[in-house]
Amino acid sequence: MDILKKNIGDKGNAVFEKSPLLQYLNIKTRSAARGSKSRSSFANLYAIYVLIEDYLTHGFDIRKGYNKYEGARFTSLLERQRELPFGSKLQNHALNHRLNEEFRKYFPEIEYIPILRDVRENRYWFNENLLKVKVGRETHNVAKVIIEIIEDYIQAKEIAFKSFIETCERLKDISGENDAAVSQFIEDLLAPNIDARIFEIVSYAILRFYYHDQIVYFGFDLDHIQSENLQLFKTGRTNANDGGIDFVMRPLGRFFQVTETLDVKKYFLDIDKIERFPISFVVKSIEDIDTIRQRLRGGAQRLYSINTIVERYMACIEEIINIPVLTDCFQKAQAQGYLRQILDEVIIQSKVEFNYENVE
Numbered sequence: 001m002d003i004l005k006k007n008i009g010d011k012g013n014a015v016f017e018k019s020p021l022l023q024y025l026n027i028k029t030r031s032a033a034r035g036s037k038s039r040s041s042f043a044n045l046y047a048i049y050v051l052i053e054d055y056l057t058h059g060f061d062i063r064k065g066y067n068k069y070e071g072a073r074f075t076s077l078l079e080r081q082r083e084l085p086f087g088s089k090l091q092n093h094a095l096n097h098r099l100n101e102e103f104r105k106y107f108p109e110i111e112y113i114p115i116l117r118d119v120r121e122n123r124y125w126f127n128e129n130l131l132k133v134k135v136g137r138e139t140h141n142v143a144k145v146i147i148e149i150i151e152d153y154i155q156a157k158e159i160a161f162k163s164f165i166e167t168c169e170r171l172k173d174i175s176g177e178n179d180a181a182v183s184q185f186i187e188d189l190l191a192p193n194i195d196a197r198i199f200e201i202v203s204y205a206i207l208r209f210y211y212h213d214q215i216v217y218f219g220f221d222l223d224h225i226q227s228e229n230l231q232l233f234k235t236g237r238t239n240a241n242d243g244g245i246d247f248v249m250r251p252l253g254r255f256f257q258v259t260e261t262l263d264v265k266k267y268f269l270d271i272d273k274i275e276r277f278p279i280s281f282v283v284k285s286i287e288d289i290d291t292i293r294q295r296l297r298g299g300a301q302r303l304y305s306i307n308t309i310v311e312r313y314m315a316c317i318e319e320i321i322n323i324p325v326l327t328d329c330f331q332k333a334q335a336q337g338y339l340r341q342i343l344d345e346v347i348i349q350s351k352v353e354f355n356y357e358n359v360e
Contacts, residue, residue: 001013001016003145003148003149003152004016004022004145007144007145007148008140008145011135011138011140014135015133015135015140015142018133018134018135019130019133019142020103020106020107020110020130021048021114021130021131021142021146022133022142022145022146022149023106023107024103024106024107025045025048025146025149025150027106028044028045029045029149029150029153042084042086042087042090043090043091043093043094043098043099044094044098044099044102045150045153046081046084046087046090046094046150047077047081047094047095047099047114047115048099048114048126048146048150049081049084049146049147049150050072050077050080050081051072051077051115051124051125051126052126052131052143052146052147053080053147054072054076054077054126055126055128055131055143056143056144056147060128060143061131061141061143061144066125066128067128069125070123071117071118071121071123071124071125072123072124072125073122073123073124074092074095074122074123074124075122077095077124078090078092078095081095084154085154085157085158086154086157095115095117095124096117099114099115100113100114100115112127112129112130113127114126114127114130115127131143131146160195163195167189167194167195167198170185171346171347171350174343175340175343175344175347179339179340182339182340182343183334183339186202186206186330186339186342186343186346187327187330189202189346190202190203190323190326190327190330191323192284192285192286192323194284196258196260196284198350199258199260199284200246200258200282201346201349201350202346203258203282203321203326204232204234204246204247204258204345204349205342205343205345205346205349206326206329206330206333206342207232207247207256207282207321207326207329208231208232208342208345209333209336209338209341209342209345210329210330210332210333211230211231211232211249212229212230212231212333212338213229213336214229214230215227215228215229215230216228216230216251216252218251228250228251230249230250230251230252231249231250231251232247232248232249232256233247233248233249233250234246234247234349235247235248245257245279246258246282254278254280254318255277255278255279255280256279256280256281256282256321257270257279257280257281257282258281258282258284259281259282259283259284260283260284260285262283262285262287262292262295262296262299263299264295264296264299264300264303265299265303267281267296267313267317268300268303268313271313271316271317276312276313276316277316278315278316278317278318279316279317279318280317280318280319280320280321281317281319281320281321282321282326283320283321283322283323284323285322285323286322286323286324287322288322289320289322289325292320292322293314293317293320296314296317297310297314300313300314330342
């Protein structure tokens with residue numbers, strides 16, 4: 001909206017409301033403030049970017065004749081995509097069909113599709129109807145606005161990724177420092193704005209050693225009761241499609257899911273994926289646990305309205321662990337002498353997850 005206002009002035013809001021393309025960009029750039037774990041959607045955004053860049057390069061935003069233009073070559077577009085940040089491994093799918101398919105999904109009532117192509121000649125155009133937005137008697141060409149929005153988004157993602165890499169690099173050196181420095185470093189990683197993948201790894205390391213000395217007693221009859229320490233296991237990579245299970249606890253069989261959202265749909269989707277088995281949610285938030293639970297209940301009531309359904313879902317939220325609770329768990333585990341083990345676990349998991357020693 002800032003970019004629209006800067007380029008178009010007071011009519012920026014009206015242009016946004018009339019432009020499905022700008023609304024699509026708004027959807028696809030939501031991860032700008034969600035750290036480097038969140039899906040970046042570069043493939044579809046870069047398909048838009050390179051075609052509009054070609055459109056501007058030939059000056060069609062200020063002159064007529066785009067309908068007579070021979071079109072951009074596919075090889076040139078793909079090569080340009082791969083020159084952009086994070087674009088080196090992009091394939092042809094967005095240019096060929098995925099962008100158009102997804103755009104139709106979001107805007108089924110719009111008769112235009114973004115990318116037009118001549119399959120035989122392998123030539124591509126961007127649909128100029130989506131670039132020209134009429135507000136009242138005035139028509140605004142949003143091509144330059146689109147380019148600027150995507151470039152700002154790229155910059156935001158680069159900053160998030162740089163911060164993440166700097167954290168990984170710091171992990172290499174921290175182990176040689178004193179306990180106070182290590183403790184402060186780990187606590188600093190429990191922050192609302194920390195990269196989501198780092199947060200998940202640190203949460204796991206803390207909870208693993210927090211539960212480590214807690215004992216439960218199991219047996220098939222009273223004469224054969226055995227004591228077992230609680231053990232927490234990480235189930236896979238941080239962005240794995242694992243059905244809503246990030247950590248599993250033995251022998252209790254508890255499931256843990258790490259999340260940075262308070263979108264009730266996400267919570268209930270995780271619950272549904274494992275047939276409404278209770279889940280403990282580790283939430284990257286400093287909000288009070290009662291407040292989080294109330295917000296989730298309010299969202300559930302808006303979604304379902306039927307009390308029986310709402311209560312069934314809320315009953316599946318076994319525990320909410322927020323940042324203050326994690327900090328308390330860390331301090332207790334540290335008091336039991338597990339500071340270095342927690343750091344070692346963070347480093348091990350980071351190496352597995354990010355292979356950061358090979359990051360250029």
